[in-house]
Amino acid sequence: GNSVTQMEGPVTLSEEAFLTINCTYTATGYPSLFWYVQYPGEGLQLLLKATKADDKGSNKGFEATYRKETTSFHLEKGSVQVSDSAVYFCALPLFSGGYNKLIFGAGTRLAVHP
Amino acid sequence: DTGVSQNPRHKITKRGQNVTFRCDPISEHNRLYWYRQTLGQGPEFLTYFQNEAQLEKSRLLSDRFSAERPKGSFSTLEIQRTEQGDSAMYLCASSSIQGRTEAFFGQGTRLTVV
Numbered sequence: 231g232n233s234v235t236q237m238e239g240p241v242t243l244s245e246e247a248f249l250t251i252n253c254t255y256t257a258t259g260y261p262s263l264f265w266y267v268q269y270p271g272e273g274l275q276l277l278l279k280a281t282k283a284d285d286k287g288s289n290k291g292f293e294a295t296y297r298k299e300t301t302s303f304h305l306e307k308g309s310v311q312v313s314d315s316a317v318y319f320c321a322l323p324l325f326s327g328g329y330n331k332l333i334f335g336a337g338t339r340l341a342v343h344p
Numbered sequence: 345d346t347g348v349s350q351n352p353r354h355k356i357t358k359r360g361q362n363v364t365f366r367c368d369p370i371s372e373h374n375r376l377y378w379y380r381q382t383l384g385q386g387p388e389f390l391t392y393f394q395n396e397a398q399l400e401k402s403r404l405l406s407d408r409f410s411a412e413r414p415k416g417s418f419s420t421l422e423i424q425r426t427e428q429g430d431s432a433m434y435l436c437a438s439s440s441i442q443g444r445t446e447a448f449f450g451q452g453t454r455l456t457v458v
Contacts, residue, residue: 234386264446272452273348273350273433273435273449273451274387274435274437274449275449276446276447276448279446319386319387321386330439331377331392331400332377332387332389332437332447333389334387334388335386336384336386337384337385337386
């Protein structure tokens with residue numbers, strides 16, 4: 231079945247450092263892929279998505295490329311800020327009876343210090 | 345429309361009590377989902393509504409859990425005879441039936457059973 235594996239956290243970086251959070255997936259076919267972000271005490275916000283192979287999703291300086299060869303969707307940002315401190319979830323849909331429910335990774339906590 | 349709204353944001357209850365949470369989805373969305381997130385984990389699917397019909401219930405949803413969406417708009421999730429293991433963040437999400445797969449999440453209800 232569909233599944234997602236994320237690198238374990240926490241990831242601790244200094245401001246302006248380069249960020250990579252790894253995500254690999256197992257899926258039937260080529261589903262859309264998502265990154266969600268959860269700030270402390272909040273629900274999940276969609277950060278970016280890619281709907282087909284080789285697509286690059288981007289938002290707020292974050293990018294992720296859908297790579298079917300390596301079944302990966304790694305999240306990157308060139309220069310992180312303190313305000314990026316949050317938990318990041320990679321997710322993909324599991325198609326079931328005409329709708330999609332999301333399968334999430336365990337999340338990767340990012341802490342950025344000044 | 346400001347997005348998916350959940351109430352209350354926090355709930356502390358004694359073991360054995362019943363609790364009810366409410367979710368108001370984005371108004372034009374006819375798909376509604378409940379997820380549960382325990383500490384340090386990604387959200388896990390609980391149940392799905394299309395309009396007023398509950399089309400899937402996860403095995404995570406024991407007999408003490410019941411969800412409704414009586415008029416295809418807001419939804420409630422009730423937990424009877426709460427247990428300490430029910431302590432978690434309960435997240436509601438909604439999406440459109442127009443074939444797009446991204447779901448929009450509320451801020452969640454954090455339940456603490458003491």
